[in-house]
Amino acid sequence: MTPSDDDRTHGGLETVTGAGCDGRDACCRLAAGVDRRRFVQGLAAGAGLLAWRAPRATVAGPFAADDAIDHFVPADKKLAADWVAGLFARGERTWYAGDDLATIGMPVGGVAAGQVYLTGDGRLVYWDVFNSNHNTGYGAVNYQAGRKPTDVVSEGTFTAATAVDQGAAIQVTVHGRTVARTLDGRGFARVRFCGEYPVGRVEYADDALPVAVALEAYSPFIPLCAADSSLPATVLKYTLKNGGDAAAQVTIGAWLQNAVLNDAGPELAGQAERRNRVVQEDRFTAVVGSARPLETAQEKRREPIVIADFEGDGYGQWRVEGEAFGDGPVEGTLEHQQAVSGYQGRRLVNSFQGGDDPQGKLVSPEFVIERPWIGFLIGGGGFADKTCVNLVIDGKPVRTATGKNAELLEVRNWDVAELAGKRARIEIVDAQSGPWGHVNVDQIELRDDPKTDAAIPLRRRRDFGTMAVAVLGGDASAAASIPDGDALEELFAALRGEPVASAEKPLGENLRGAVGRTIELQPGAEATVTFVVAWHMPHNYRENRWVGNYYGKRLASAVDVAAYVAKNFDRLDAETYAWLETYYDS
Structure with a gap:
């Protein structure tokens, strides 16, 4: 069945516009052939028999006195009779296409194991696997029409969710002609989606x-x-x-960014690097991403130059x-403020003086950048350009940082080696009113190495x-790193x-690994290639x-997760589909 943009049937209800809608722009009515389960779901949603539009003029009656x-x-x-028969008819899958x-964002992570979402065109987004534990808001905002699966709700507004560079692509060679496409809406003209939890289906043609x-x-x-329903995979x-x-000749490959230390990257610049390595075993081939601390030569370290400790x-x-x-x-903490922590010494800059509504700015005296790093502590609001610390040169911000909508002050570091010898100022900005409209700052230093959070x-x-x-399976290929640039162009090479x-890169750079398989498909033949994306962040x-x-x-690690899935795949797959088929075919 070929994907179609005209498929507008959702759960047994079809959208109707124009005549027959009582003058409204659009309404819903029951699609022909509705099954019993969809009918009951419609009742549970509050449709009721009286509000329910059937394809016939009447379902019951007519009745006499x-x-x-x-x-x-x-x-x-x-x-x-035909309506009653329809209650017992086997339902059909609902497919979505076009706009x-x-x-569409369907959860495809293990129960209580972190979460990722499958988009309507088959990508993995909304990587909530890093134990950030953020409150995504309430129904009035969370379920707004038009919300994209890449949106996070923060303080009642949409912001971009954590992005991880992940995807898959296919390369096909026939009669010496080779065509490569990403497996998403960019790569294929017709894509359609069907969600039957826990399985999301996407077809590309x-x-x-x-x-x-x-x-x-x-x-x-x-x-x-x-145990098997809570795998981080x-x-x-x-x-x-x-x-x-x-x-x-078909090659299919999948890539994944090493996003370990994803949230801490800015504050750990220069202190750690990411590493990818290829692991090949009988049942699978994988690229495993990790991170490790960097050792800084002790003899190069001098005492930091304190720009401000705010102890006066x-x-x-x-x-x-x-x-x-x-x-x-x-x-520390002011009246009506949540508990402030993470600052150094007795005092700190805290713009909650008077609550979240007042605004203002602190501007430092001019200084010369004579060390390769500037380190400091920051907390409070997470509004770019509104609740922030800026490094300003010639009147323009060249580095900036915000809090994370939390009173905890955390370490941030700026690599300023390229700015050595320039004259600069620090700006601490509160230009935001309302919830989290304040900023907390402490201990700003010029340093030979990045500032660390020893706690x-x-x-x-x-x-x-x-x-x-x-x-x-066997007979696979892998690359610990694919070059920067468009993944489609770099993947297959x-x-x-x-x-x-193996490969290593600093935290500020994108380290992507890839795995794939090449197969020969005769006319009419088909084959299945199975990938596993796994994560292991144990410190919640x-x-x-x-x-x-x-x-x-x-x-013990993401490679252990992949190995467990590979070893038990036939059982995990069969039992997952047994539940799915029992539920959706009953």
Whole structure:
């Protein structure tokens, strides 16, 4: 069945416009052939029999006065025979296409194991796997029409979710002609989506390509088996079918960015690097991403030059604008403020003086950048250009940082080696009113090395761990790193080139690994290639108390997750689909 933009049937209801809608722009009515389950779901949603529009003029009746002599509800409902038969008919899948795909986001991560979402065109987005534990808001905002799966709700507004560079692509060679496409809406002219939890299905078709692709994505979901239903992994099963009249050589590959220390990257610049390595075993081939601390030569370190520690009664030579910062630094938490922590010494800059409404700015005296790093502590609001610290040169901000909508002050570092010798100022800005309309700042230093948070060792951070992308089975290829640039252009060259077994990059750069397989498809033949995307971030905290993650008790790393899925794949796959088929076919 070919994907179609005209498919507008959702759960048994079809959208109707114009005549028959009582003058409204659009309304819904029951689609022909509605099954029992969709009908019951419609009732549960509050549609009710009276509001329900059937394809027939009447479902029950007509009734005469004699039909209700003994009771207001007649024993014989005079239901239409074909309508009753429709209640017992097997339902059909609901497919979405066209503009509908833009707002689809289906959860495909393990239960309580972090979450990723499958988009309508088959990408993985909204990477909530780093133990950030953010409150995404409430229904009035969360369920607004038009919300995209890449949106996070923060303080009642949409912001971009954590982005991880991930995807898949296919390369097809027929009669010496090679065509490559990404497996998403960019790569294929016709894409359609069907969600039947826990499995999301995406189909790709294009008249210019003889090979059609069908994706089935899920995390194993097996009722009464918590361990196998809470794996930090997503399975991506791609079925390739050659609809042409000639043999096709097909390479399918998947890539994944190493996003370990994703949230801490800015504050750990220069202190750690990311590393990818290829792991090949009998059941799978994977690229595993991790991070490790960098050792800085002790002899190169000098005592930091303190630009400001904010331990005095006033701001000294700093210029004060507006009312938000008051007359000077404060001793910790202010009245009506959540508990402030993470500052150094007794005092800090806190623009909550007077609450979240006042605004203002602090501007430092001019200084010369004579060390390669500037380190400081910052908390409070997370509004770019509104609640921030700026490094200003010649009147223009060249570096900036914000809080994370939390009162905890955390370390930030700017690499300013390229600015050595220039004259600069620090600006602390509060230009935001309302919730989180304040900024907390302390201990600004010029340093030879990045400032560290000694209270949280690197290996105990929330976002420290491992990630992996694996292809199941043998006869696979892998590259620990694919070059920067468009993934489609670099992927297949990397997979076919000289093997790269390991690679390292600084935190500020994109380190992507890839795995793939090449197969020969005869006309009419099909084959399935299965990938696994896995993550392992074991250090989860609640109110600064370590609680860990359940999966960390039984699996030591993302490669262990991939190995477990590979070893038990036939069972995990069969039992997941057994539940799905029982539920949706009942």
